[in-house]
Amino acid sequence: MFLDWGSITSYYGLLLQGAWLTIVITLASFTLAAIVGVLVAAARASAVAPLRWLATVYVEVLRNTPVLLQIFIVFYGFPSFGIRMTAITAGILGLGFNVGAYLAEIFRAGINAVPRGHREAATALGITPLQSFIWIVAPVALSKVFPAVTNMFIATLLGSSLLSVIAVPELTGQTNEISARTFLTIEVYSFSTGLYLVLTLGSALILGMLGRRLFPARARG
Amino acid sequence: MGTFDKLAKTGFAMGLAVALGSLIALAPAAAQTPSTLDKVISSKKLRVGIILSLPPFGMRNAAGEPEGFDVDVAKLAAERLGAQLEVIDTTAADRIPNLRTDKVDLIIGQFTRNAERAKVVTFSNPYITAVVMAIAVPKDADVKAAKDLDGKRVAVIKGTTQDKAFSAAVPGASIQRFDSSAAALLALKQGQVDAMIEDSNFLNYQAKLDENLKVVIDDAFKDLIDYNSIGLRRGDPDWKNWVDMFVFELNSTGAGNALYKKWFNASMPAPLNPSF
Amino acid sequence: MDFTPVWASRWLILDSFATTLTLSAIAVFVGTFVGACVTLLQLIGSRLLNVVLRAYIELFRGTPLLMQLFFIYFGLPMLGLDVDRFWAAFVAISLYTGAYVAEVLRAGVEAVPRGQTEAATALGLGFGQRLRYILGPQALRVALPPLVGVYVAVIKDTSLATVIGYNELMRRGMELVLQYGRPLEVFLVVGLLYFLICFPISKLSEWLERKFTRDAGGTEP
Numbered sequence: 001m002f003l004d005w006g007s008i009t010s011y012y013g014l015l016l017q018g019a020w021l022t023i024v025i026t027l028a029s030f031t032l033a034a035i036v037g038v039l040v041a042a043a044r045a046s047a048v049a050p051l052r053w054l055a056t057v058y059v060e061v062l063r064n065t066p067v068l069l070q071i072f073i074v075f076y077g078f079p080s081f082g083i084r085m086t087a088i089t090a091g092i093l094g095l096g097f098n099v100g101a102y103l104a105e106i107f108r109a110g111i112n113a114v115p116r117g118h119r120e121a122a123t124a125l126g127i128t129p130l131q132s133f134i135w136i137v138a139p140v141a142l143s144k145v146f147p148a149v150t151n152m153f154i155a156t157l158l159g160s161s162l163l164s165v166i167a168v169p170e171l172t173g174q175t176n177e178i179s180a181r182t183f184l185t186i187e188v189y190s191f192s193t194g195l196y197l198v199l200t201l202g203s204a205l206i207l208g209m210l211g212r213r214l215f216p217a218r219a220r221g
Numbered sequence: 222m223g224t225f226d227k228l229a230k231t232g233f234a235m236g237l238a239v240a241l242g243s244l245i246a247l248a249p250a251a252a253q254t255p256s257t258l259d260k261v262i263s264s265k266k267l268r269v270g271i272i273l274s275l276p277p278f279g280m281r282n283a284a285g286e287p288e289g290f291d292v293d294v295a296k297l298a299a300e301r302l303g304a305q306l307e308v309i310d311t312t313a314a315d316r317i318p319n320l321r322t323d324k325v326d327l328i329i330g331q332f333t334r335n336a337e338r339a340k341v342v343t344f345s346n347p348y349i350t351a352v353v354m355a356i357a358v359p360k361d362a363d364v365k366a367a368k369d370l371d372g373k374r375v376a377v378i379k380g381t382t383q384d385k386a387f388s389a390a391v392p393g394a395s396i397q398r399f400d401s402s403a404a405a406l407l408a409l410k411q412g413q414v415d416a417m418i419e420d421s422n423f424l425n426y427q428a429k430l431d432e433n434l435k436v437v438i439d440d441a442f443k444d445l446i447d448y449n450s451i452g453l454r455r456g457d458p459d460w461k462n463w464v465d466m467f468v469f470e471l472n473s474t475g476a477g478n479a480l481y482k483k484w485f486n487a488s489m490p491a492p493l494n495p496s497f
Numbered sequence: 498m499d500f501t502p503v504w505a506s507r508w509l510i511l512d513s514f515a516t517t518l519t520l521s522a523i524a525v526f527v528g529t530f531v532g533a534c535v536t537l538l539q540l541i542g543s544r545l546l547n548v549v550l551r552a553y554i555e556l557f558r559g560t561p562l563l564m565q566l567f568f569i570y571f572g573l574p575m576l577g578l579d580v581d582r583f584w585a586a587f588v589a590i591s592l593y594t595g596a597y598v599a600e601v602l603r604a605g606v607e608a609v610p611r612g613q614t615e616a617a618t619a620l621g622l623g624f625g626q627r628l629r630y631i632l633g634p635q636a637l638r639v640a641l642p643p644l645v646g647v648y649v650a651v652i653k654d655t656s657l658a659t660v661i662g663y664n665e666l667m668r669r670g671m672e673l674v675l676q677y678g679r680p681l682e683v684f685l686v687v688g689l690l691y692f693l694i695c696f697p698i699s700k701l702s703e704w705l706e707r708k709f710t711r712d713a714g715g716t717e718p
Contacts, residue, residue: 064649064695065688066656068667073688077680079411086374087397087413154559161561165404165660167376167397172563177398179571180314180380183321183341186576189568193560200559274675281672285509309582310662315571322574324581400660403675410678431678 008187011178015188018174019195025088025160025170029095030153036100041107055104062101068162070094075166091163099156106148110141143215150207154200171195256459257326267304269295270311270325274403277426277484278331279310290484291329294348297476298327298467312401314380317342320454327464328452331420333382343455345464347448348477350491352421354386354442357409357428360435364416367439370394373415376405382447383418390441409434420447421490446491502677503686513669514690520586520655520665521694525648527591532598536606539599540632541624550599557596562657565589570661586658594651601647605640606632642706649698653691666690 043055062070071094075087085093114137122132142149164173175192179185261267271279271291278291287308299306311319316328320342333353334344358364371393377384379398388396397414399405406427409417417424421438428434451464471477472493481489503510535550542550557565570585580588609632617627659668670687674680 060696060699061688061692064653064699065691066653066667068656068659069670069684069688069691072671073681073684075413076407076411076674077684079413080681084412087408090413158561161563162657164563165400167399167404167408169398172561172567173398175564176314176400176567177379179318179567183317185318185321185571186568189564189572193556193564193568196560196564197556201555274672276675280676283506283509285512310664312662315662318571322571324574403671407671407675407680411680 004184005187007182008178008184008191011182011184011188012191014174014178015171015192015195018169018171018192019199021168021170022157022160022199025092025095025163025168026153026157028092029099029160030156032092032096033099033103033152033156036097037103037107040100040104041111044104044108045111059101059104062098063105067095067098067159068165070098071162071166087166087168088163091160091166091168095156095159095162099152099159102152102155103149106145106152107141109148110145111137113144114140139215146211146215150204150211153207154203157199157203158196257454257457258460258463261302261304261326265304266307267295267299267302267327268307268309268325269298270309270316270319270328270330271295272312272316272330272402273308273310274312274401275331275423278423290349290480291331293480293483294471294477295327295329297471298329298464301467301470313378314400316452320452323454326453326460330452331423331449332452333447334450335382341455343453343457343461344450345453345461346468346472347450347493348468348471349422349449349481350489350493351423351447351449352438352443352490353445353447354383354390354418354439355421355424356416356418356437356439357406357424357434358416358437359409359412360433362415362435364437366437367391367441370416374413376408376414376417378402378405378419383420386442386445387418422485425487426485448493498682499679500682500686502673502679503682506673509669509673510666510686510690513664513666516664517655517666517690518694520590520658520663521652523587524590524594524651524655527587528594528651529598529644531591531595532602535595535599536602539603540606540628553592554596554599557593558600562589562593562654563660565593566657566661582661582663585661586655586663590651590655590658593654594647597647597651598644601640601643602636604643605636605638608639609635638709642702642709645698645702645705649695649702652695652698656691
């Protein structure tokens with residue numbers, strides 16, 4: 001064995017930059033996914049049948065094909081339609097639309113879990129449906145599915161590693177590049193594995209705290 | 222004092238005996254570490270790492286079989302050794318890890334030799350030449366030299382000579398590092414990058430296949446020639462000697478040039494000898 | 498759209514699809530075996546063993562599969578173990594799946610009220626009997642739907658083995674795209690093949706969930 005921990009110290013900066021990009025990609029993709037998720041969940045609950053079908057097809061197709069393929073289609077396939085974007089944008093779109101399909105299902109389950117009485121009471125009090133959704137249904141629904149949303153956030157973080165295959169220098173891409181350049185394979189992979197653990201366990205910790213803060217009484221609901 | 226002297230002498234003698242004993246014990250052990258050469262000959266199996274995403278050096282035909290210039294060279298080597306060839310698909314970045322982790326006996330994968338890499342792997346004599354830095358751009362692009370790529374998106378392959386050299390020459394370019402030449406080429410064809418840097422052999426061949434591409438060679442880099450070699454694990458002189466003899470025969474009999482002609486319909490961009 | 502090149506390469510595509518199916522079967526069977534062993538050991542568990550098993554689960558659920566594949570493929574040989582491409586994919590995918598399976602099974606076990614185990618112990622039932630008659634059936638009922646969900650996820654994740662050069666469906670797709678320059682057509686066919694295996698299994702998971710929720714007489718998802 002020829003482990004050489006000393007030599008990788010000069011690459012910590014690059015790896016941390018990669019980790020930072022991983023965080024940025026994760027936040028951007030997840031924000032997009034949340035928006036897509038709300039829209040698709042709304043479409044699936046819509047009274048307009050074609051809208052419902054479209055949303056169902058979207059969810060089934062995106063959840064039953066590999067996200068790597070979806071990223072390839074956005075980056076390598078879309079230019080055939082004249083749609084071009086940078087690798088990082090393509091990656092964020094691919095990942096965001098994928099996670100959006102999962103979030104749509106999670107949101108739907110959350111909304112279904114809100115007792116009908118809540119909404120009926122709101123209507124009786126003269127609150128408009130939109131207001132009742134925002135102030136009554138959505139918070140209760142979110143409190144019910146918050147652990148599932150947390151899991152999806154971590155899945156997004158892990159999924160961002162796939163952007164390395166379209167030349168985005170996030171943590172995995174940076175790790176591969178440094179490994180190819182310096183041959184310090186085990187050393188850089190170990191360090192980056194540690195960074196990923198910090199990121200995922202850290203996210204779980206922060207989101208768990210946030211969940212207890214936001215939904216103190218209902219946390220176990 | 223006499224006692225001490227005696228003790229020291231006894232100690233010295235004992236130390237000498239132990240040292241000699243271990244030398245004798247170790248000597249056969251050292252000799253027993255078999256050369257890859259013997260291993261290949263006795264097992265009749267030669268494992269060669271080839272980049273199968275680098276046409277026409279390595280690719281798969283319609284039947285899924287590996288073919289290309291590097292595959293032909295590997296076939297000749299296996300033939301000379303009386304061994305069966307096992308082609309192991311690799312990428313530019315994986316060449317050194319594959320060698321170091323004993324996944325392959327040889328890397329025949331357009332391996333540029335340099336002092337940095339020679340710290341971890343051993344290189345044979347060169348078997349093919351190429352202009353290191355060629356630029357592929359869409360046919361209508363107004364690119365005449367490397368500096369025209371300043372501010373443009375340029376695809377390179379992770380861990381290659383081109384990455385290092387181009388990044389230093391045009392620091393203003395937005396460099397996109399791909400895992401394979403194939404992925405980079407697809408990005409260029411689909412307009413996701415403005416240019417791609419690879420060696421002249423690979424790009425000339427691609428431009429021949431796709432009329433929307435052209436190859437530009439910057440005058441400043443024109444004399445920068447790659448003498449690509451076969452890569453081996455370090456510390457195996459017998460194996461290195463055999464591979465050098467194989468490469469010598471390949472070059473001296475004209476078999477190498479014939480293969481080049483077969484795949485590129487041209488002569489190598491620079492003679493193999495002198496190789497500097 | 499021009500599917501002629503794809504049709505001409507149909508046997509190559511099907512060949513690599515078979516490889517993907519093999520890898521998926523390994524993930525499902527070996528992964529389940531690993532996960533079940535981990536859960537059983539956790540049930541018997543000494544404190545030290547539990548710490549080790551917990552670390553395994555967190556490590557494999559907290560880092561990207563892409564990273565695990567690279568690490569195992571290039572890292573293990575440096576530690577003196579000879580793994581080729583197939584075994585690297587085998588080990589990485591099995592351990593990765595095992596961690597997720599263990600997590601799902603644990604949730605199943607925890608859903609069984611502790612009082613039942615205590616009551617069974619009081620009645621003189623041994624560990625094996627408790628597992629066979631009390632804990633197992635109930636835990637499995639809770640765990641089965643998400644377990645099948647994990648299977649869908651790992652079948653799609655076998656596509657990542659492409660990064661270590663394993664010649665499965667996704668890699669063959671990329672090769673064909675380069676050869677014929679028809680990214681959309683090739684990606685559509687590749688996507689369809691993944692969909693054909695994943696969609697029925699997804700539906701099975703949803704059906705199991707509905708069935709067990711109904712049988713339990715509950716309304717909570």
